Amino acid sequence: MNKEMQELTAWAIKTAKAAGANDSKVSIGSQRNVEISYRQRKPETIKEATTKQLYIQIFANGRYSQQTTSDLRKDALKDFIGNAITATKLLAEDPYRTLPDPKYYEGRKKMDLGTVDPQHAKFSPEERHNLVKAIESAALEKGGDKVISVTAEENDGHSESVTMTSNGFEGYEEDTFYVAGAEMTVQDEGDRRPNGYHYVVTLNKKDLPSAEEIGAECARRTMNLLGAKKIKTETLPIIIRNQGVGRIFGGFLQAMFGRSIQQKQSFLAEKKGTQVGSKHFTLIDDPFVKRGLGSRLFDGDGFATKKRTMIDKGVLKDFYVDWYYSRKLEWEPTTGGPSNLIVPPGKRSVKEIMKDLDRGIFITGFIGGNSNPTTGDASIGIIGQLFEGGKPVQAISEMNISDNHLKFWNKLVEVANDPYPYSSMRFPSMVFEDIVVSGL
Amino acid sequence: MKKITRRSFLKTTAQAAAVTIAAPVVLPEGWYSFASPAPTGYFENEFDISDSLCQKILAKALAKGGDYADLYFEHTISNYIMLEDGKVNRAYSDVALGAGIRTVKGDQVGYGFTQEMTEESMLNAAGTAATIANAEATKPASKFRWIVTKSYYPTDFKIVSAPLESKLPIVQSVNDKCFSLSSLITKVNATFHDQQKRIMVVTSDGAKAEDLLPRNYISAFVVAEKDGKREQAGWNFGGRRELAAYTDAAVADVAKKAVDSAVVLFDAVQPPAGEMPVVLGPGLTGVLLHEAIGHGMEADFNRKKISTFATMIGKKVAEPFVTIVDSGTIPNLTGSINFDDEGTPSQKTVLVEKGILKGYLHDKISAKHYKVKPTGNGRRQSYQHYVVPRMRNTYMEAGPASPEDVIKGAKNGIYVEDVSNGQVKIGEGDFAFYVSQGRLIEDGKLTAPIKDINIMGNGPKMLANITMMGSDLEFFTGGGGACGKAGQAAPCSFGQPTCLVKSMTVGGRR
Numbered sequence A: 001m002n003k004e005m006q007e008l009t010a011w012a013i014k015t016a017k018a019a020g021a022n023d024s025k026v027s028i029g030s031q032r033n034v035e036i037s038y039r040q041r042k043p044e045t046i047k048e049a050t051t052k053q054l055y056i057q058i059f060a061n062g063r064y065s066q067q068t069t070s071d072l073r074k075d076a077l078k079d080f081i082g083n084a085i086t087a088t089k090l091l092a093e094d095p096y097r098t099l100p101d102p103k104y105y106e107g108r109k110k111m112d113l114g115t116v117d118p119q120h121a122k123f124s125p126e127e128r129h130n131l132v133k134a135i136e137s138a139a140l141e142k143g144g145d146k147v148i149s150v151t152a153e154e155n156d157g158h159s160e161s162v163t164m165t166s167n168g169f170e171g172y173e174e175d176t177f178y179v180a181g182a183e184m185t186v187q188d189e190g191d192r193r194p195n196g197y198h199y200v201v202t203l204n205k206k207d208l209p210s211a212e213e214i215g216a217e218c219a220r221r222t223m224n225l226l227g228a229k230k231i232k233t234e235t236l237p238i239i240i241r242n243q244g245v246g247r248i249f250g251g252f253l254q255a256m257f258g259r260s261i262q263q264k265q266s267f268l269a270e271k272k273g274t275q276v277g278s279k280h281f282t283l284i285d286d287p288f289v290k291r292g293l294g295s296r297l298f299d300g301d302g303f304a305t306k307k308r309t310m311i312d313k314g315v316l317k318d319f320y321v322d323w324y325y326s327r328k329l330e331w332e333p334t335t336g337g338p339s340n341l342i343v344p345p346g347k348r349s350v351k352e353i354m355k356d357l358d359r360g361i362f363i364t365g366f367i368g369g370n371s372n373p374t375t376g377d378a379s380i381g382i383i384g385q386l387f388e389g390g391k392p393v394q395a396i397s398e399m400n401i402s403d404n405h406l407k408f409w410n411k412l413v414e415v416a417n418d419p420y421p422y423s424s425m426r427f428p429s430m431v432f433e434d435i436v437v438s439g440l
Numbered sequence B: 001m002k003k004i005t006r007r008s009f010l011k012t013t014a015q016a017a018a019v020t021i022a023a024p025v026v027l028p029e030g031w032y033s034f035a036s037p038a039p040t041g042y043f044e045n046e047f048d049i050s051d052s053l054c055q056k057i058l059a060k061a062l063a064k065g066g067d068y069a070d071l072y073f074e075h076t077i078s079n080y081i082m083l084e085d086g087k088v089n090r091a092y093s094d095v096a097l098g099a100g101i102r103t104v105k106g107d108q109v110g111y112g113f114t115q116e117m118t119e120e121s122m123l124n125a126a127g128t129a130a131t132i133a134n135a136e137a138t139k140p141a142s143k144f145r146w147i148v149t150k151s152y153y154p155t156d157f158k159i160v161s162a163p164l165e166s167k168l169p170i171v172q173s174v175n176d177k178c179f180s181l182s183s184l185i186t187k188v189n190a191t192f193h194d195q196q197k198r199i200m201v202v203t204s205d206g207a208k209a210e211d212l213l214p215r216n217y218i219s220a221f222v223v224a225e226k227d228g229k230r231e232q233a234g235w236n237f238g239g240r241r242e243l244a245a246y247t248d249a250a251v252a253d254v255a256k257k258a259v260d261s262a263v264v265l266f267d268a269v270q271p272p273a274g275e276m277p278v279v280l281g282p283g284l285t286g287v288l289l290h291e292a293i294g295h296g297m298e299a300d301f302n303r304k305k306i307s308t309f310a311t312m313i314g315k316k317v318a319e320p321f322v323t324i325v326d327s328g329t330i331p332n333l334t335g336s337i338n339f340d341d342e343g344t345p346s347q348k349t350v351l352v353e354k355g356i357l358k359g360y361l362h363d364k365i366s367a368k369h370y371k372v373k374p375t376g377n378g379r380r381q382s383y384q385h386y387v388v389p390r391m392r393n394t395y396m397e398a399g400p401a402s403p404e405d406v407i408k409g410a411k412n413g414i415y416v417e418d419v420s421n422g423q424v425k426i427g428e429g430d431f432a433f434y435v436s437q438g439r440l441i442e443d444g445k446l447t448a449p450i451k452d453i454n455i456m457g458n459g460p461k462m463l464a465n466i467t468m469m470g471s472d473l474e475f476f477t478g479g480g481g482a483c484g485k486a487g488q489a490a491p492c493s494f495g496q497p498t499c500l501v502k503s504m505t506v507g508g509r510r
Helices: A003-018 A074-088 A125-146 A211-223 A242-254 A258-262 A323-329 A350-357 A405-411 B007-011 B042-047 B051-061 B119-130 B164-181 B248-267 B286-297 B299-303 B364-370 B403-410 B459-464
Strands: A023-039 A042-060 A063-069 A147-165 A170-186 A195-202 A234-240 A283-285 A308-312 A360-371 A377-388 A391-404 A412-415 A430-438 B068-084 B087-105 B108-114 B185-203 B207-226 B229-239 B274-280 B324-327 B348-353 B393-396 B413-424 B430-442 B445-450 B453-458 B466-469 B482-485 B488-491 B493-496 B499-506
Touching: A003 A023, A003 A042, A003 A074, A003 A147, A023 A125, A042 A074, A042 B119, A063 A074, A074 B087, A125 A147, A125 A170, A125 A211, A147 A211, A170 A211, A195 A211, A234 A242, A234 A350, A242 A360, A242 A377, A242 A405, A258 A323, A350 A360, A360 A391, A360 B413, A360 B453, A377 B430, A391 A405, A391 B430, A391 B453, A391 B499, A405 A412, A405 A430, B042 B068, B042 B185, B042 B207, B051 B068, B051 B087, B051 B119, B068 B119, B068 B164, B087 B119, B087 B164, B108 B119, B164 B185, B164 B207, B164 B248, B207 B248, B229 B248, B248 B430, B248 B445, B274 B403, B286 B299, B286 B324, B286 B348, B286 B393, B286 B413, B286 B430, B286 B453, B286 B459, B286 B493, B299 B364, B403 B413, B403 B445, B403 B466, B403 B499, B430 B459, B453 B459, B459 B466
Parallel strands: A042 B108, A063 B087, A234 A360, A360 B430, A377 B453, B274 B413, B393 B493
Antiparallel strands: A023 A042, A023 A147, A042 A063, A147 A170, A170 A195, A234 A430, A283 A308, A360 A377, A377 A391, A391 A430, A412 A430, B068 B087, B068 B185, B087 B108, B185 B207, B207 B229, B274 B499, B324 B348, B324 B393, B413 B430, B430 B445, B430 B453, B453 B499, B466 B499, B482 B488
């Protein structure tokens, strides 16, 4: 625990009380970041900075506001908080706005989630430069004479925050992170210059793949885009690569929040306990994954976290309901948002599944698109490979899939054995059947 | 060095603060009457950022031999007030204060920033920026000259400091108006956002510029219910305006557009999937231009040869009735700027003239690379980010055809009215944008509404496939538009006349 931050947070809570707030919640966070990128075997950008911020929620006379500032001097903060409370009192009363019942703070697990890499402080400038140079070299080597440009990057940091409420919550979070990757542009026919990338994110340096693997994977992904074209519109099975599943699931997730339900912007509002996907669709929210990117011991309301089954064999079991919207909905709160999302992996590899399907589209990325949380309608551009005879035969571009989430997730026929480790959405690749793929 | 006071920072926090920004001037109607943004010396007065301190920081930034360095000082106050379930019952405020220091060596960039406006912190940030170079120190200019430009928005506005009480009724009236327009409306979310961004740029080549950028908007988002079905839609209005812009008529217009857009969707049908003619309606569909063409013409992508437009300067890319412009000088639009974040005065930049690709959007790095003058497109999200070439307000100029004839010209296809969430792959030129609302075109006439479909295309192909251009150029006057690039968001807008693209891929389900 950072004592200085802890003392300032407690002071801000007291100051808000003295200035007329009935209750308050204060978080003070600090983050140090370093970013380095290389292009043409020399540094392209170097960036380094430390940021600090105070975030305060004010509850005054039944009114509510939130404020943030980066000026953490006490004299400045005192004025800032006083002004914020004065402004808050001008708003309309909101009987649902209170700090949570402290009983939800109880039961916090005492365990090390592994969110801090103890070696991070020893990560030297030279090591950073060497990492980026090695990624660039690997990408250039693998890309060969088609390469127009490679930019390799690393970004790492350390952050910590202290949160307190006037009704007794106190929490401290600390983590480190590493982002490493590259993007590559290669020459295709005519003026087409396909651009691919590969980035990984981890909390511990030990979990990063080697620079050679990162660079080579970037090159592999980019080369797979060569010769892309549109094929005719038809109904086909699709396999969505593990890393991309989260993008399309995001539209579904949006409808799982208490706010969406209370504001009538959720196609799932009346679906709890019903089948919203096929039997292959199971979703677990697990905040206790060691070194997981979404791991946490308490949530945004300060609630002690729990492992939850959100969807079980296609049946919707739970929503993300925070304290405020639980009061509006008159429901029991759960948690305000996801931690690590786990879809239990299947038994077969993508390669085996592709062989079995014979013909379909392997979707490796998305472009544009959106999802309507009120109706569940979604439409999104796709990038990937047509496979025939179980093997990729043609890169595709300028194509699209459209569906309604309630129909789409019922078309899930298999999940692969490859959960993606570099995201809080640890999804395996997924197979859907009977999807209209729009092209020519 | 004497202690920095931050007087204004203390005064300008949160909604209730009383802020004195500059001597008030009563502005007459019309953009051409905006007062020139004469320098006020704000950062020197409030934070003791003197010329001698700037020279010291710039010298540190160039201590290892950079070609160029600049300093960017920012003090931004943002307020949001929001209505949900009939009451204006939440407010968010944010104060951002800091300085960013950039060192440029060729096309390499070193960048450091600090939230503390102290000499020590800024010199440390300059030391970080300097590490991009590795040679003998270079020297910054010994004197700075103020860059004074025309103004394309009110620079002595008082919207942030206006009492909260004066803004609450605007938000409440958005709500009330929406409910009064249709009995199908069941939920309304309304927002009023206002921001003032005070910046100063000081460069090692002797330029110094100061600006105060307003940004504000009102928005309505509604949910309608009919026969057990629900639909949603929203609209917003704003830009770089004064509080007086948010009249009853402006509120009524936002409410009507949101409500009409939601209610019509109950009759929406799914269009067929595949390639077909697409007519872009005027105004908001300029998102497509922004994505499909605009990004590919940002010069950093071309300097690195990773844009599909990298070798097309001087070539025919469209029919002669197609002219594409990016301008920072359109009054009150969200993307307008008096000068960019490198101190280059704003301008109207022609990208495609009568079908010929004429040039790119430049910051100082790319301008030097191409041996041209910078175009005033060097922009950044905040002091925490370094400059990259960005669009401002991008539009196609009006063409010769009537909008009715353009629709007839499509014969059968789709007509796009409301779009969101576009994206482009710069190297391939492939793009996608999401049609929230539109119409089928059947036998040359607009028929059933359509919704929630993605449209895919390729930028150069789309440009070549524009076969008719309408005479009805409209600009999008919403204030919430922002473009994402390099992990940064920048306010922008766009304009578009009705326009026929003879073929694009429509992501239907049948």
